[in-house]
Amino acid sequence: MATRIEAAALQRTAREFFRRDYPPPRIRAMDEAGEIEPTLWQDLGRLGWLGLTIPSAYGGSEADTRSATILMEEIARAFGSLAVAYALGAMVARLLADVGHEEQRAAWLPAFAAGSTILAFGISEPSGGTDALALQTRAQLVGEQWVIRGQKLWTTMAHRAAAIILLARTDEPDPSERRARGLSLLIVPTGQPGLTISRVHLAGMRAAGTCLCLFDDATAPATALLGQRGRGFHALLGTLNVERALAGALSVGLARAALEDAVAYARTRLAFGRPIGAFQAIQHPLAETAAELEAARLLVHQVAEALDRGEQPTTQAAMAKLFAAEVAIRATDRGMRVLAAHGLAIESDMQRYFRDARLQVFSPVSNEMARNLIGEALGLPRSY
Numbered sequence: 001m002a003t004r005i006e007a008a009a010l011q012r013t014a015r016e017f018f019r020r021d022y023p024p025p026r027i028r029a030m031d032e033a034g035e036i037e038p039t040l041w042q043d044l045g046r047l048g049w050l051g052l053t054i055p056s057a058y059g060g061s062e063a064d065t066r067s068a069t070i071l072m073e074e075i076a077r078a079f080g081s082l083a084v085a086y087a088l089g090a091m092v093a094r095l096l097a098d099v100g101h102e103e104q105r106a107a108w109l110p111a112f113a114a115g116s117t118i119l120a121f122g123i124s125e126p127s128g129g130t131d132a133l134a135l136q137t138r139a140q141l142v143g144e145q146w147v148i149r150g151q152k153l154w155t156t157m158a159h160r161a162a163a164i165i166l167l168a169r170t171d172e173p174d175p176s177e178r179r180a181r182g183l184s185l186l187i188v189p190t191g192q193p194g195l196t197i198s199r200v201h202l203a204g205m206r207a208a209g210t211c212l213c214l215f216d217d218a219t220a221p222a223t224a225l226l227g228q229r230g231r232g233f234h235a236l237l238g239t240l241n242v243e244r245a246l247a248g249a250l251s252v253g254l255a256r257a258a259l260e261d262a263v264a265y266a267r268t269r270l271a272f273g274r275p276i277g278a279f280q281a282i283q284h285p286l287a288e289t290a291a292e293l294e295a296a297r298l299l300v301h302q303v304a305e306a307l308d309r310g311e312q313p314t315t316q317a318a319m320a321k322l323f324a325a326e327v328a329i330r331a332t333d334r335g336m337r338v339l340a341a342h343g344l345a346i347e348s349d350m351q352r353y354f355r356d357a358r359l360q361v362f363s364p365v366s367n368e369m370a371r372n373l374i375g376e377a378l379g380l381p382r383s384y
């Protein structure tokens with residue numbers, strides 16, 4: 001049974017941590033440098049946040065999904081790039097805990113929870129992310145090891161990871177079988193000659209450590225198979241709703257950052273002898289954001305609570321991800337309008353929130369695909 005951490009205590013600790021140790025100028029510097037400081041990642045381990053939902057037997061706190069969404073909102077409020085890296089790490093840890101065998105869990109989870117080992121997650125490829133089943137990467141068992149050829153793109157933190165957990169085709173599906181058959185998850189160690197990792201520089205989420213990974217006869221031991229051979233995609237399906245709840249919480253955090261900064265600015269910036277916040281044209285969009293933010297958060301928490309009861313709220317998870325992403329887009333756009341030229345200045349946090357929020361409309365699942373899933377749940381024909 002997962003533990004619920006008191007929301008107010010978690011929020012207080014997180015806000016105080018960022019305010020005291022990583023205030024906005026330090027975050028801004030990391031964004032500009034395109035790297036999360038190693039000490040920040042280690043601090044997340046020290047605070048027990050990397051192990052938040054990991055079983056206690058492996059150094060975690062075994063907290064529930066609702067607690068994870070509360071922490072995610074706080075991390076995203078402070079630093080979007082960190083929130084992306086955190087979310088990806090949390091998904092990898094969950095997969096290891098869910099389908100890993102005892103040796104794999106013991107080898108990776110305690111070090112991940114402590115912040116001493118980073119793990120990356122490679123699903124997307126240059127050929128596309130939405131149609132994940134079209135992936136081209138192949139792994140073949142030769143003697144006692146897997147030999148991997150292919151590419152993974154946009155892999156968060158791969159350049160600092162000890163291993164990449166990737167999805168590759170290990171078996172060709174029979175023509176009568178679905179494309180999902182024959183895909184397997186493998187834990188592939190980095191730092192080997194067959195694997196080249198390079199950074200991809202982005203306009204948003206600049207410090208998330210996005211990478212291109214080239215596998216040219218890279219190897220992994222036969223024991224690196226995570227879960228059942230040929231059933232890797234099915235293992236992933238079990239984590240999608242959690243991933244979408246966390247993505248929703250990330251969007252809520254970004255929207256809150258934009259709202260709080262815009263309100264603070266509107267209270268002090270003067271025009272025509274009055275604070276601009278006194279004008280309805282400024283006040284009303286901020287009021288809209290406040291209402292939308294509240295609704296998005298409730299939706300995210302509703303999904304998290306359903307997950308914590310053992311349900312699989314697939315349609316609601318798609319709705320929460322979709323709605324919260326659009327709220328983040330509107331909130332950051334409105335924030336930019338309120339700050340005008342000051343929002344566009346590179347020293348402004350608002351332009352960072354605005355750039356970072358762009359990720360939320362297409363990742364981890366695109367809003368179009370989320371709409372497809374909701375449409376199907378309404379009883380309409382599958383559109384893809």
Ligand SMILES: Cc1cc2nc3c(=O)[nH]c(=O)nc-3n(C[C@H](O)[C@H](O)[C@H](O)COP(=O)(O)OP(=O)(O)OC[C@H]3O[C@@H](n4cnc5c(N)ncnc54)[C@H](O)[C@@H]3O)c2cc1C
Nearest residue numbers: 121122123124128129130154155156205362363366368384
């Ligand atoms: C900062 C960052 C970090 C990331 N981290 C990771 C990571 O760690 N691991 C990982 O595996 N991936 C990662 N990704 C990749 C991310 O998951 C993909 O970008 C996402 O899945 C979308 O894939 P795509 O960009 O290839 O877009 P595409 O799949 O090419 O989609 C392009 C457009 O077509 C639309 N579209 C596609 N199919 C349909 C359809 N059937 N109906 C309607 N519209 C459709 C999409 O909605 C989108 O608008 C990351 C990306 C970024 C930018």
